[in-house]
Amino acid sequence: MNRSRIFKEKVAGNLMLLITTAALLLVVAMSIGLYVKSAPIFEEHSLWDLLSASEWKPFKNQFGFFPFIMGTLWVTAIALLLALPVSLLTAVFLTEYANSGIRRWVYPALDILAALPSVIYGVWGTLLIVPWISEWLAPFFVEYSAGYTVLAGGIVLNVMILPLLVSLFVEIFSTVPQELRDASRALGATHWQTTKQVVFRRSLPGILAAVVLAVSRALGETIAVLMVCGNLPQVPHSLFDACYPIPALIANNYGEMLSLPLYESALMFAALMLFIVVLLFNLLSRIILYRLKNR
Amino acid sequence: MIEAFKRWSESLKLSTNQPHTPPVQGADSSHEFIPDRKFSHTQSQAPLEVRDLNLSIGEQPILKNVNLQIPRNKITCIIGPSGCGKSTLLKTFNRMTDSIEQVKINGSVLLGGEDVIHSRGADLIELRRRIGLVPQRPCPLPMSIFDNIAYGCRIHGIRGKWKHEQVVEHYLHEVGLWEEVKDRLRDPATSLSIGQQQRLCLARSLAVEPEFILADEATSALDPISSKIVEDLFVKLKQHYSIIMVTHTLRQALRIADYVVFIYMGEVIEAGDAAQVFHNPQNELTRNYLSGVFS
Numbered sequence: 001m002n003r004s005r006i007f008k009e010k011v012a013g014n015l016m017l018l019i020t021t022a023a024l025l026l027v028v029a030m031s032i033g034l035y036v037k038s039a040p041i042f043e044e045h046s047l048w049d050l051l052s053a054s055e056w057k058p059f060k061n062q063f064g065f066f067p068f069i070m071g072t073l074w075v076t077a078i079a080l081l082l083a084l085p086v087s088l089l090t091a092v093f094l095t096e097y098a099n100s101g102i103r104r105w106v107y108p109a110l111d112i113l114a115a116l117p118s119v120i121y122g123v124w125g126t127l128l129i130v131p132w133i134s135e136w137l138a139p140f141f142v143e144y145s146a147g148y149t150v151l152a153g154g155i156v157l158n159v160m161i162l163p164l165l166v167s168l169f170v171e172i173f174s175t176v177p178q179e180l181r182d183a184s185r186a187l188g189a190t191h192w193q194t195t196k197q198v199v200f201r202r203s204l205p206g207i208l209a210a211v212v213l214a215v216s217r218a219l220g221e222t223i224a225v226l227m228v229c230g231n232l233p234q235v236p237h238s239l240f241d242a243c244y245p246i247p248a249l250i251a252n253n254y255g256e257m258l259s260l261p262l263y264e265s266a267l268m269f270a271a272l273m274l275f276i277v278v279l280l281f282n283l284l285s286r287i288i289l290y291r292l293k294n295r
Numbered sequence: 296m297i298e299a300f301k302r303w304s305e306s307l308k309l310s311t312n313q314p315h316t317p318p319v320q321g322a323d324s325s326h327e328f329i330p331d332r333k334f335s336h337t338q339s340q341a342p343l344e345v346r347d348l349n350l351s352i353g354e355q356p357i358l359k360n361v362n363l364q365i366p367r368n369k370i371t372c373i374i375g376p377s378g379c380g381k382s383t384l385l386k387t388f389n390r391m392t393d394s395i396e397q398v399k400i401n402g403s404v405l406l407g408g409e410d411v412i413h414s415r416g417a418d419l420i421e422l423r424r425r426i427g428l429v430p431q432r433p434c435p436l437p438m439s440i441f442d443n444i445a446y447g448c449r450i451h452g453i454r455g456k457w458k459h460e461q462v463v464e465h466y467l468h469e470v471g472l473w474e475e476v477k478d479r480l481r482d483p484a485t486s487l488s489i490g491q492q493q494r495l496c497l498a499r500s501l502a503v504e505p506e507f508i509l510a511d512e513a514t515s516a517l518d519p520i521s522s523k524i525v526e527d528l529f530v531k532l533k534q535h536y537s538i539i540m541v542t543h544t545l546r547q548a549l550r551i552a553d554y555v556v557f558i559y560m561g562e563v564i565e566a567g568d569a570a571q572v573f574h575n576p577q578n579e580l581t582r583n584y585l586s587g588v589f590s
Binding site for chain 2: 179181185186187
């Protein structure tokens with residue numbers, strides 16, 4: 001009886017170790033797979049050529065990723081610029097100002113927002129944001145815009161990363177000890193002064209880590225941006241230009257036109273790029289959070 | 296038990312007969328203890344007056360019908376067994392009760408004619424400036440030693456680097472910390488030892504020129520030597536400030552208290568001059584508490 005107990009204990013422990021290791025190995029396997037698949041393109045094009053060239057004509061053997069990189073960066077930057085102030089203030093309101101009654105309602109709502117499938121955000125963007133831009137906003141600035149623009153992508157993505165940012169910020173602000181707030185308020189500081197000088201200052205590394213995490217999420221978002229960005233392989237020069245983010249490129253083209261051997265390899269290279277960037281960003285935010293915890 | 300009580304009161308007499316003002320070890324003895332008068336001051340010498348104060352959290356009454364007059368320029372010790380409402384009473388004096396959920400307060404706490412309980416906005420901020428707080432555990436704000444002391448000036452709109460430098464030096468002298476930290480004012484305040492941190496917190500409170508200083512077991516987290524330094528500081532500071540301490544250590548109350556308030560189950564059982572309460576307690580409960588029947 002005793003022996004079988006110990007046997008089970010050993011099996012359970014090792015099994016869990018095996019499963020965990022398998023998950024980790026998957027990451028390594030994916031990166032190797034992506035590299036092997038994308039290797040053929042390096043035989044004909046140098047890395048610098050691929051990253052800096054602007055021409056995307058697979059049939060003419062021209063694979064310039066610069067428009068896609070810029071498209072991704074634009075959409076991500078706009079999303080972050082829109083989401084950061086809103087999420088910071090929302091989180092401050094929830095942790096510093098709101099009473100528990102409000103929190104009880106808002107937290108689940110945020111969870112629902114975070115859990116919505118991204119295609120719903122895409123549909124919402126197509127039905128509301130795209131027409132709004134083309135009919136209302138764009139005429140103030142440019143002659144014509146179809147609405148499928150960098151801005152549309154940024155707005156949709158902003159709404160998608162908002163709940164993530166808010167919940168991260170709420171968690172970070174909650175780790176600030178109440179005594180610090182009390183110490184500041186007892187000196188006669190207002191709520192806002194306390195938030196600005198004590199809570200923000202103390203949470204700065206955490207805020208940074210949350211932003212990095214949100215960026216890596218935004219970089220990889222596919223369906224929603226694919227539906228509203230216009231998908232033209234051009235370098236956007238204004239908010240009202242169409243663009244073509246990397247994940248959309250992969251999702252739209254993989255599986256088609258793979259008769260061109262280098263085409264698949266190019267798409268795999270795009271995936272590898274995304275993989276490395278997201279991995280690095282995640283790593284960075286983990287490091288910051290780890291150092292924050294051990295401070 | 297009567298024997299034990301007699302022995303106890305004998306020992307009290309012995310210890311209070313000793314000279315009452317020990318030399319302050321930590322403080323800079325060449326330095327005069329005066330506030331530097333940046334803020335406008337009332338000349339009021341009226342005591343801090345508590346009238347018919349009732350406080351409950353949810354349905355649980357914490358303070359019941361408290362009536363008190365806390366004298367100026369004295370050390371008032373609030374004593375009583377754990378959970379009797381001492382700390383909560385202290386918190387009502389500067390309205391730190393606001394951060395407790397579901398708290399209900401009736402009655403008034405009057406400081407020179409102004410009611411702490413019913414004040415709002417700018418009045419509350421000014422009242423909090425006039426009633427400083429030294430927390431139980433030292434909690435330096437997440438900034439440098441210099442900025443911790445200058446914080447009070449900054450939040451109350453007193454600007455100018457030169458002015459701040461003066462204030463920082465002045466109050467670091469007052470708590471005897473100047474010599475120890477003058478070469479590292481820009482270091483984070485958390486780099487100080489716990490005892491130094493607590494003196495820093497005291498200096499930070501003094502820098503907004505309060506009239507009253509609330510100390511919630513301010514020495515309980517300190518080692519005996521630091522604890523002694525802080526205690527001696529309080530004794531010296533009472534010339535210019537009125538100090539209200541919550542303490543768990545009867546010996547400490549005995550050493551430094553001029554006025555004593557004994558609370559039991561949220562009610563003020565006895566309040567009066569230290570000599571009278573300690574040597575000639577009027578109430579059976581006080582007598583039992585002092586003789587260690589319960590604690």
